[in-house]
Amino acid sequence: MRNIITYSVNKVLDRGLYISVQNGEVTVNAPWYYTKNKIQEAVEEKKSWILKKINEKREENSFEIRPIQIFGVIYELKVGYKNVENIECNIIKNAIVVVLPKKYRKIDSESMMEILTDKVYIKIAERELEGIMEKYRILTKMAPEDYRLEVMSDCLAKVTSNKEIVIDPRIIKYKREVVEYIILHEFCHLKYKIHSKGFNEMIGKYMPKCDKVEVSGLKF
DSSP states (O other), X not given: OOOOOOXXXXXXXXXXXXXXXXXXXXXXXXXXXXXXXXXXXXXXXXXXXXXXXXXHHHHHHOOEEEEEEETTEEEEEEEEEESOSSOEEEEETTEEEEEEEGGGGXXXXXXXXXXXXXXXXXXXXXXXXXXXXXXXXXXXXOOOSEEEEOOOSSOSEEEOTTSEEEEOGGGGGSOHHHHHHHHHHHHHHHHOXXXXXXXXXXXXXXXTTGGGSOOTTOOO
């Protein structure tokens, strides 16, 4: 099918003809004495260039979308590519909009979405988990030797033999009360290695409604 180019014409006093493509719209600035046919001929001559510019703009305005869950709420992860030097990320309503430099187009789309999903979880975990950790440091008057984020295949959180708490950043996808329960759970493991009576009493002390937190099927 032949590509049809629609355009607007501005008649000017200048002698030269100038074609511009802005935001996908084509404008022809032509001398006042140019006929419609002469303008059309000029557009046809520049057709390849015009279509290239229009397609570039369409690509910039198109986004790949996949759902991403954060604290139990479903957002849209929208990824687009533009002529930018650095990665841009903004939260607009229920969407996380990521704009990447065009050089990243060479990466497989599915792989890129997986990478960005993990990056989003890491960034949010870095921002949000410190406050939750501090909350339970104060409540329990206990603290791990350290804590760190690490993607794990077998669990969402654990206490190491060195009394370090390790948290999978993907924990951020679950409701905030679930995240808090898991972190409190690991704090209790700093004192009790197994799920003993004392362990359960400690959780009940700092989270009296823990029986209402839905953690079935999660490993930590």
